[in-house]
Amino acid sequence: MSLIVYGASLSPFVRKVRACLLEKELTYTLELILPRNQPDWYFQINPLGRIPALRDGEFDVCDSSVICSYLEQKYPATDSLCGNNAEEVAQIRWLEKYADYEVAPLATFTVFFNRTLAKSMGLPCDEVAVQKALAKLVPHFDYLEQQLAEKDYFVAQRFTLADLAIVTQWVNFSYGHEDLDAARWPKLAAHKQRILQRESLQSLLADEAKMMARLG
Numbered sequence: 001m002s003l004i005v006y007g008a009s010l011s012p013f014v015r016k017v018r019a020c021l022l023e024k025e026l027t028y029t030l031e032l033i034l035p036r037n038q039p040d041w042y043f044q045i046n047p048l049g050r051i052p053a054l055r056d057g058e059f060d061v062c063d064s065s066v067i068c069s070y071l072e073q074k075y076p077a078t079d080s081l082c083g084n085n086a087e088e089v090a091q092i093r094w095l096e097k098y099a100d101y102e103v104a105p106l107a108t109f110t111v112f113f114n115r116t117l118a119k120s121m122g123l124p125c126d127e128v129a130v131q132k133a134l135a136k137l138v139p140h141f142d143y144l145e146q147q148l149a150e151k152d153y154f155v156a157q158r159f160t161l162a163d164l165a166i167v168t169q170w171v172n173f174s175y176g177h178e179d180l181d182a183a184r185w186p187k188l189a190a191h192k193q194r195i196l197q198r199e200s201l202q203s204l205l206a207d208e209a210k211m212m213a214r215l216g
């Protein structure tokens with residue numbers, strides 16, 4: 001088995017895949033591909049040019065959600081993160097999609113991009129867009145707080161891809177100098193801390209700290 005993740009460590013989707021691999025105790029290497037600066041050959045793996053992609057031997061697959069589900073099917077002896085029955089799978093998929101398509105455009109593509117990445121690319125920070133995104137995030141925080149209720153994890157009373165997909169967005173949110181308001185969303189804030197304590201995420205965050213330091 002030879003697993004290569006293509007991408008850059010500060011992407012929430014790359015973090016999701018790397019944490020999934022670590023949780024499954026699958027060894028991989030990370031090959032750096034920067035969005036907007038991809039080599040031509042990368043478009044043969046992902047015609048959209050987006051990161052992450054995974055190479056497993058001769059097999060290529062892209063999109064973090066598809067990659068994690070592939071790993072679950074391909075390596076069934078590893079810890080299950082995608083659910084053990086139809087109901088769990090559906091709930092996990094829903095929350096993962098919610099994180100990837102509702103939260104990410106605001107927390108990562110707007111707040112993190114403008115506050116942190118834009119500067120490093122010589123672009124201005126669009127603070128008006130950031131403030132609009134922060135306002136739009138409020139109902140998402142409310143919904144997720146309500147979904148979590150009194151549980152430690154979103155689904156099945158154990159760590160799953162739903163927890164990972166959501167918390168990976170909070171990491172980029174914090175890199176954009178914002179944080180969940182623990183007074184307003186105490187369960188969600190505690191959940192974030194709980195998930196970030198995991199060994200997989202602790203090791204990734206240590207790696208990312210070097211990159212954040214370089215970005216200044």
Ligand SMILES: N[C@@H](CCC(=O)N[C@@H](CS)C(=O)NCC(=O)O)C(=O)O
Pocket residue numbers: 011012013035036048049050051052062063064065100
């Ligand atoms: N749904 C995709 C989203 C991937 C994505 O949007 N990645 C960003 C980096 S965080 C990217 O590659 N953007 C470059 C582009 O869209 O050209 C996934 O889960 O992998």
